[in-house]
Amino acid sequence: VAELAGSYRFLRRLENRLQERNDEQTHDLPRDETGRARLALAMGMPDWPALATVIAQHRDRVSSHFRALVFAPAAPTEGEAGRALVSLLEDQVDVARRSELLRVAGLAEAEAVSARLELLRDSAYYRRLDDTGRRRLHTLLPSLLQSLAGRGAEALALGRLLHVLESIGGRTVYLSLLNENAVARRRLVELCAQSQFLTDQIASFPLLLDELLDERLFESTPTRAEFEHDLRVRMAGAGVDDPEHQVELLRQFQRAAVFRVAVPDLTGRLPLMKVSDRLTDIAELIVGEALDLSWQQIVARHGVPQYGPDEAHLAGAGVIVVAYGKFGGIELGYGSDLDLVFLHDSSGDVQHTTGPKPVDNGVFFLRLVQRLVHVLAVHTAAGRLYEVDTRLRPSGKGGLLVQSIEGFGDYQRAEAWTWEHQALLRARVVAGPAALRDRFESLRRDVLRHAVRRATLRDDVRTMRERMRAELSRSGPGQFDLKQDPGGITDVEFLAQYWTLLWSERYEELVTYSDNIRQLESLASADLVPQSTVDVLTAAYRAYRQRMHHLSLDAADNVVPAEEFAETRAAVTAIWTATMEG
Incomplete structure (x- = not known):
């Protein structure tokens, strides 16, 4: 496979250089001396004989593998x-x-x-x-x-x-x-x-x-490090001048990586929480790679974005990708979409790029994010990477697709609704420079500790939950919607978020984690919620997620017979009632 991948990269680059020469779709090697010399130079070779030798080597290698596979004798039938x-x-x-x-x-x-x-x-x-x-x-x-x-x-x-x-x-x-x-x-x-x-x-x-x-498929479970290595090897063959091929390689990586998770999952060798961890790892790696590729493409056109008080004191601006929802909470499933918010750190009187076609930084970051979303969501021959949802940004659909981190902080402190603070509990940075990541986490902690309207918190959470039940439940008579019905998974999530927001001003450690299980465990560790209550809720949450996971594999709705989980549902409902209506 490595030999064929190397030959593919070489021949693909050779094709690109051929077609760049006269801007035409051709696959014929030049026959004139000048054309051959130019092509050799473009391929980094000293002369045409050297290039011709390398071309012949790659052709022989591909032909050898093809003959061994296609024309080998048939396997005997037993x-x-x-x-x-x-x-x-x-x-x-x-x-x-x-x-x-x-x-x-x-x-x-x-x-x-x-x-x-x-x-x-x-x-x-x-x-x-x-x-x-x-x-x-x-x-x-x-x-x-x-x-x-x-x-x-x-x-x-x-x-x-x-x-x-x-x-x-x-x-x-x-x-x-x-x-x-x-x-x-x-x-x-x-x-x-x-x-x-x-x-x-x-x-x-x-x-x-x-x-x-690949022996690893059945003999071991995948790790993030293995995925990182695989992605690096695949993307090594992607030229900066071939964005379509870059996206195709990303999709091939995703397909293979998800398959390597699904096999041990469905053969009982990988527990559900680890399945979500690995699927989240795959998404993080892809988003990070897609951001790097998009950045290179926009910088090549407009230059690097810089900002400062004046032209003599400029610094480079950066952007981060913030994951919300299941992605932020490290709970991705096989068909999950990505809830994303994009923030940059550009500010000051001077904000522009440095290239031959400079633009305002706001334009740069808008084009960057549009390109990134396109890479993630475009259909290729291997399919689409992810559905991307950007509606959780400040002001929803009416807000800017990408905005400054300063503006984001101002909105969260002065204008955000309680449900937006609940969503922020599940948020974490998945791509972008380290300094800007740290700045976001500091802002997130500050907002969740000091900007929450605790006087109306319980009413706000209960009202939103009642609205969701009325509008989103898919259950009929004798059925239980695992996610939306009373006693279901969203009740567990809202309880964790309510308690965390209620106590976060006094207990900073409560806002450390973005996933529900560790938020609940932190509440128990701080002796704010009885351990027995947390045990009931975490057990219910895991059981519901396991059942929803199996249903999703069969492309089924999250609806089961009402008698299923009856005791679990009653226990969660009792905790909800005591907390929200007591």
């Missing part, structure tokens, strides 16, 4: 029954004969599996395959079916496997990969038999089949 399965999709094999062959091969659901294979034979996918593709599919199916035999739910698992194969479409080199690599084939069968979610991940991004070759 046993006489397995060899008979090669004919399953041939026209002369009727339903009865196919079912018999499947029974002999050990499949308990022979008739159901046979019916699924009949659908495959009649599908548009199968009709579109050329002779090579059909031959590869006919070779692969027996080994897949033999791996399914005796697993249970064979027809369901086969349907998922075929969903992956159909998503591959005409890229039948992946069929060759599975034919030639028994480990990858076995792991694909295991994942598809176990999880629809993992099946959908692979089907939507077949490059994940390459991840099945």
Whole structure:
């Protein structure tokens, strides 16, 4: 993989230099001496013979890997029954004969599996395959079916496997990969038999089949350090002059990293809180990389933003990305969006950039953030990175997309509603310079300790909660909305936020953490809320989140039968009533 990645980067850069020469879409190497000399110089080579040698080396390397993968001999099918399965999709094999062959091969659901294979034979996918593709599919199916035999739910698992194969479409080199690599084939069968979610991940991004070759996927759980290394290696091949490729590499990193979290999650090797930690790590790394890329692009156009009292006393301005909600609270799920707020530190009488096309710093930071949001939310061939929500900024949709940290502090102290202070409890910086990060955290602590309207705090929290229940609950008769109904997860969150804001002026340590569990534990440690009460709430919070996590994997709403969690719900409701209505 490393060799192919290196060759890809070299050939992609060569393509860019070719097309830059006359600003045209061409892939032909120059034939004239002047053109060859210019291209060699652009590629950092002393002359054309040196460049031609390197090009030949990369071409030979790619060709070697291609031949080894595509034209290697087919893997043998096990046993006489397995060899008979090669004919399953041939026209002369009727339903009865196919079912018999499947029974002999050990499949308990022979008739159901046979019916699924009949659908495959009649599908548009199968009709579109050329002779090579059909031959590869006919070779692969027996080994897949033999791996399914005796697993249970064979027809369901086969349907998922075929969903992956159909998503591959005409890229039948992946069929060759599975034919030639028994480990990858076995792991694909295991994942598809176990999880629809993992099946959908692979089907939507077949490059994940390459991840099945990585031993770490099944033998260890991922770490942030491993993700950092992977991102660094991938982005090393992204030229500053190819922003589309940069975004594509970010999306490929995200897909692979999330897959490496989902496999140990759904195989029971990674607990929910660690799943959220790792998904949050992935998002932080991507936001940080996207900010760096966006900064480089805008600085190249306008120069570095500077500010100060006059032209003789200027300092460089910076920007931070503040995460709110689940991102800020380190509770991201697989489909979570990112709640983001953007702040800069530019101030003074002089605020402009230093480049050949200088602009006011306000314009610079607006273009920077617009570019950053575009990188995170744009659709690419590998999909979108994240949905981005910027409505939690001061004044919501009517406010500035990016504003000064001074203005943000003034708003939070003088104009912010109680619910905005609740939201600020969950806020933390995820990207930007260290000094500005520290400045935000100091401001956050000061606001949460000294700007909260405690005289009306309980009424404000209770009123907002009642409004949310009325407007957002999705439950019907006999149902329980895990998030919005009385006794649900939002009640736990609001209790933690109410108590924290109520006591934060006297106990500064309460505003240290942005996640609900540690906020509740801090309240118990300070002897402000009984430990027994905190134990009930944290246990309920974890149980609700676990259930919501499983529902999200099935793309289901956060609604369960009313009898589920009945005792837990009653206990949380009792604490809410005693606190908010007592």
